[in-house]
Amino acid sequence: MDNKTIPYYKQKSYFLFIIAQLYIIQGIPVGLAFDAYPILLRDSGVSLAVIAMIPLAGLPWVIKFIWAPLVENHWITKIGYRKSWLLPMQCLLAILITIIAFTPFTSETTTYLLIVIIFSCIVSATLDIATDGLAADLSQNNTISQINSIQVMGNITGMLIGGAGVTVCYDYLGKTYSILLLVVIIFVSIIQLTIWTEPNLGHNSRSNSRARIHNFFKRKNAYHMLFLAIMIPFAGSVILTTTKFILLDHGFSVSDVGIYTGIGGYLTMLLGCAIAAYLLKTKQPYQTLKIGFALLFFLILFWCLLYNMPDYINPITTTIMMTILGIGIGTINVSIYTITMIFAKQGKQTATDYAIFQSSLLFSEIIGSSISMTIAEYFNYLIAFLLALISIIVINLMIRNK
Numbered sequence: 001m002d003n004k005t006i007p008y009y010k011q012k013s014y015f016l017f018i019i020a021q022l023y024i025i026q027g028i029p030v031g032l033a034f035d036a037y038p039i040l041l042r043d044s045g046v047s048l049a050v051i052a053m054i055p056l057a058g059l060p061w062v063i064k065f066i067w068a069p070l071v072e073n074h075w076i077t078k079i080g081y082r083k084s085w086l087l088p089m090q091c092l093l094a095i096l097i098t099i100i101a102f103t104p105f106t107s108e109t110t111t112y113l114l115i116v117i118i119f120s121c122i123v124s125a126t127l128d129i130a131t132d133g134l135a136a137d138l139s140q141n142n143t144i145s146q147i148n149s150i151q152v153m154g155n156i157t158g159m160l161i162g163g164a165g166v167t168v169c170y171d172y173l174g175k176t177y178s179i180l181l182l183v184v185i186i187f188v189s190i191i192q193l194t195i196w197t198e199p200n201l202g203h204n205s206r207s208n209s210r211a212r213i214h215n216f217f218k219r220k221n222a223y224h225m226l227f228l229a230i231m232i233p234f235a236g237s238v239i240l241t242t243t244k245f246i247l248l249d250h251g252f253s254v255s256d257v258g259i260y261t262g263i264g265g266y267l268t269m270l271l272g273c274a275i276a277a278y279l280l281k282t283k284q285p286y287q288t289l290k291i292g293f294a295l296l297f298f299l300i301l302f303w304c305l306l307y308n309m310p311d312y313i314n315p316i317t318t319t320i321m322m323t324i325l326g327i328g329i330g331t332i333n334v335s336i337y338t339i340t341m342i343f344a345k346q347g348k349q350t351a352t353d354y355a356i357f358q359s360s361l362l363f364s365e366i367i368g369s370s371i372s373m374t375i376a377e378y379f380n381y382l383i384a385f386l387l388a389l390i391s392i393i394v395i396n397l398m399i400r401n402k
Contacts, residue, residue: 015138018196020150021189022131025090027158028182029097029124033057033117035163035262040175041113044105053114057121061362064125065213068355071129072211080198082137085130087193089123094186096120101179132358133351136341138199144345145280148337152330153273156266161185164263211349216356224398225343229360231395232289232336235296235388236329237368239303240265242384243321245376246303250313260322268323272330279331285338286402292331293392299324300385300392307381336361 038051075084100116103109135147162182169178216222240261247257272292279288299321306313306321344353368388375384 012143014196016143016146016150018193019131019135019147020154021192022086022127022134023151023154024158024161025093025186025189026124026127026131027155028162028185029093029117029120030058030061030155031159031162031164032097032100032166032179032182033121035159036166037113037117039167040170041105041110046105046107046110050107050110054117057114057118058362058366060118060122060125061128062359062366064129065352065355065359067126068129068352069211069213069349071126072133072349072351081200082130082134083193083198086127086134087190089127089130090186090190090193093120093123093127094183094190096123097179097186098183101176101183105175128358129351129355132341132354134198136345136350136354139341139345144341145285145334145338146277148341149273149277149280149334151337152333153270156269156273160263160266164266209348211352213352213356215349216347216353219347219353221343225340226356226360228395228398229336229340229357230364231391231398232332233361233364234368234391235293235395236325236332237365238372238384238388238391239296239299239325240329241369241372242376242381242388243303243325245372246307246313246381247318250310252318260318264319264322265326268326269330269333270326271323272327272332273334274330275327276331276334280334280338284402285335285342286399288331289335289339289399290396292328292335293395295324295328295331297389297392299328300389304382304385307385 033054034057038054041051041054071085075081079087096116096119100113100120103113103116105113132151135151139147166178166182169181173181244257244261247260252260276288276292279291302321302324306317340357341354344350344357347353371387372384375381375387
């Protein structure tokens with residue numbers, strides 16, 4: 001039975017299921033690298049100086065656009081345009097995580113582990129390129145926002161499973177079996193993807209039009225869109241990072257901060273994604289983007305007020321603030337992913353163009369976090385909030401006619 005004989009709604013449902021699990025899988029290595037590995041290494045007695053190198057594993061996600069044309073230009077027809085990369089990358093990811101599971105976490109093995117972790121993030125970033133390309137290729141105008149909601153929610157779910165999931169299971173199953181559970185999840189995805197037949201969209205006919213990074217910059221409004229992608233995540237990153245420092249300075253423990261800004265932040269972002277998906281049924285992406293930034297705008301005002309009234313910084317107000325922040329960031333992320341995917345889909349190299357946007361989005365988050373820490377060290381938190389406020393004003397000026 002081929003795709004043409006399957007009712008459309010069943011094809012759509014199964015495609016969305018495939019996309020959801022792919023985004024979950026590629027979020028797992030990120031959760032491992034940024035949440036689980038540092039905790040497990042520290043518990044094994046590894047120094048903080050060595051653990052501080054783990055975030056370097058995130059660099060492949062920033063520069064993945066460099067090899068995006070390679071993913072777009074080469075494939076095996078019998079396997080499928082995107083499946084030619086999706087299947088081997090998932091298999092390789094399962095092998096790498098298995099190696100990490102059976103490797104002792106000690107000071108002597110940290111260099112070896114760091115190499116494997118970075119390599120797993122390169123594989124995950126490559127998987128993301130192919131997944132984004134598949135999502136853009138097969139999405140319709142009325143499903144792009146739905147797919148982008150699934151994208152953000154899938155990535156967050158994957159990070160929760162790879163980060164908080166592994167650390168929670170650690171006390172009950174130990175390091176090896178906790179990480180091996182992730183391999184089982186990946187293998188289930190591999191089986192599902194193997195069964196699924198990728199539609200032939202006639203990519204062979206485009207073989208003479210090869211993807212190139214410089215082709216992106218030849219497109220109309222490319223620079224405007226790129227600047228927008230760089231600016232949009234900045235405010236949320238600044239607020240989230242600054243919030244962590246404020247809570248620590250006002251007596252919250254490290255674990256409390258982790259719960260409020262980590263697990264709590266992820267969960268409220270999922271709520272924001274669901275709200276954005278609902279809003280996008282009746283509103284344009286730029287309208288939902290404005291709603292997300294309106295939430296961040298009022299959140300900054302609230303934090304500035306609380307900063308001058310420190311006695312009111314308590315679990316209740318923190319929960320309220322994190323809920324607003326999570327919903328705002330979730331709404332913003334789904335909106336900008338939808339906007340950039342629409343732009344990428346209108347071109348001839350969807351995966352490459354979308355990879356450039358995603359690299360820009362992540363770069364902005366890193367810069368926002370870094371600037372926040374610098375300001376916290378040399379100035380005060382109000383300056384950081386002011387910077388976030390200025391970026392929101394600039395963005396609203398850029399999209400005022402949208």
